[in-house]
Amino acid sequence: MQSEIDKQTMAKAYARWAPVYDLVFGAVFERGRTASIEAAEQACPSGGRILDVGVGTGISLPDYSRSNRVVGVDYSEPMLRKAQERVVEQKLENIETLAVMDAKHLGFPDAFFDVVVAQYVITAVPEPEATLDEFARVLKPGGEIVLVNHIGAETGLRRAFEQWFSPVARRLGWRPEFPWARLAQWAERTEGVHLIERRPMPPLGHFSLIRFGKTLGVAATAGASRAVRG
Numbered sequence: 178m179q180s181e182i183d184k185q186t187m188a189k190a191y192a193r194w195a196p197v198y199d200l201v202f203g204a205v206f207e208r209g210r211t212a213s214i215e216a217a218e219q220a221c222p223s224g225g226r227i228l229d230v231g232v233g234t235g236i237s238l239p240d241y242s243r244s245n246r247v248v249g250v251d252y253s254e255p256m257l258r259k260a261q262e263r264v265v266e267q268k269l270e271n272i273e274t275l276a277v278m279d280a281k282h283l284g285f286p287d288a289f290f291d292v293v294v295a296q297y298v299i300t301a302v303p304e305p306e307a308t309l310d311e312f313a314r315v316l317k318p319g320g321e322i323v324l325v326n327h328i329g330a331e332t333g334l335r336r337a338f339e340q341w342f343s344p345v346a347r348r349l350g351w352r353p354e355f356p357w358a359r360l361a362q363w364a365e366r367t368e369g370v371h372l373i374e375r376r377p378m379p380p381l382g383h384f385s386l387i388r389f390g391k392t393l394g395v396a397a398t399a400g401a402s403r404a405v406r407g
């Protein structure tokens with residue numbers, strides 16, 4: 178079994194990435210960011226409050242429509258400082274708050290957001306399933322969790338490469354072998370949550386846009402009412 182990632186390793190990795198992050202990952206991840214923001218905004222067409230978890234340097238923030246209020250959180254202070262500079266420089270008045278926060282312990286009330294977005298984040302957190310529970314808790318019934326992420330291959334040469342590269346990748350802040358099954362199984366066993374879509378994204382479908390919905394009429398704490406079936 179693959180070992181989990183730890184928060185301190187991750188924090189160190191992103192403190193190193195912060196000065197060059199936009200240069201290295203700006204263009205590479207752009208298609209996924211655009212598609213996930215489009216999906217998020219379609220989920221609250223008349224404007225709403227969106228939480229961007231792992232907002233990093235805030236590279237996605239200018240892409241949100243001004244009719245949405247956006248809150249960004251990240252565990253890495255150096256990354257978040259860049260986001261703060263961007264908000265001031267670009268006068269992004271729809272960004273309500275930026276805060277240092279662990280994705281698994283969000284300091285917001287239940288059912289506070291219309292959409293929770295996490296771009297290239299869910300495989301970087303130590304406990305992805307517990308983190309998704311927390312996303313579901315802060316999400317309003319009828320709302321959506323929108324993820325974009327690299328998903329590990331299930332077979333073949335790519336899988337072998339990802340397994341081999343994984344120890345080095347962890348030190349850089351990635352988990353390339355992360356299996357789709359973990360996300361699918363989380364949705365299957367979490368009451369009040371369902372998979373809406375998994376859409377392959379470039380390059381070569383190695384990335385996925387993933388949308389989970391929170392059922393209308395379900396208690397706000399979807400994570401807390403978790404039931405394992407079968």
Ligand SMILES: C[S@@+](CC[C@H](N)C(=O)[O-])C[C@H]1O[C@@H](n2cnc3c(N)ncnc32)[C@H](O)[C@@H]1O
Pocket residue numbers: 184187188191202206210230231232233234236237250251252253256278279280281295296297298301302303
């Ligand atoms: C690959 S970067 C993605 C940044 C941005 N979302 C983007 O699209 O470029 C992953 C981000 O997740 C943040 N992160 C990692 N673990 C986290 C955690 N447990 N809680 C909050 N943020 C975390 C990192 O600090 C980093 O900024």
